[in-house]
Amino acid sequence: MDDEIKKLTQHDMSDDCPVCRTQDVVAMALMPAAAAWEMASELPRFSLALQGAAGLLGAMLEEGIDRTTIDSAISDLLDDIEAAIAEDQVMGGPPQGSA
Numbered sequence: 001m002d003d004e005i006k007k008l009t010q011h012d013m014s015d016d017c018p019v020c021r022t023q024d025v026v027a028m029a030l031m032p033a034a035a036a037w038e039m040a041s042e043l044p045r046f047s048l049a050l051q052g053a054a055g056l057l058g059a060m061l062e063e064g065i066d067r068t069t070i071d072s073a074i075s076d077l078l079d080d081i082e083a084a085i086a087e088d089q090v091m092g093g094p095p096q097g098s099a
């Protein structure tokens with residue numbers, strides 16, 4: 001995988017880890033905004049999530065980043081997210097009202 005992209009997917013274990021900070025922005029700002037836009041525009045659930053993600057990744061393609069690099073990075077990230085979901089379920093569901 002392209003080293004620059006790999007850096008964007010791997011935690012650096014610092015207090016201000018860029019991966020953790022980015023995931024916080026996505027969870028706090030992008031996900032609720034996409035859900036609100038879907039509802040307000042009467043679009044199917046997850047339509048903006050999917051099209052938005054694809055569009056943002058398309059911008060990376062346009063910048064000349066190799067598609068296999070992007071595919072591989074997304075696959076790694078989804079693996080991590082699946083593992084986190086499984087972990088949350090073991091702990092009794094996602095945290096509620098802890099934000």
Ligand SMILES: [Zn+2]
Pocket residue numbers: 010011012013017018019020021
């Ligand atoms: Zn991190």
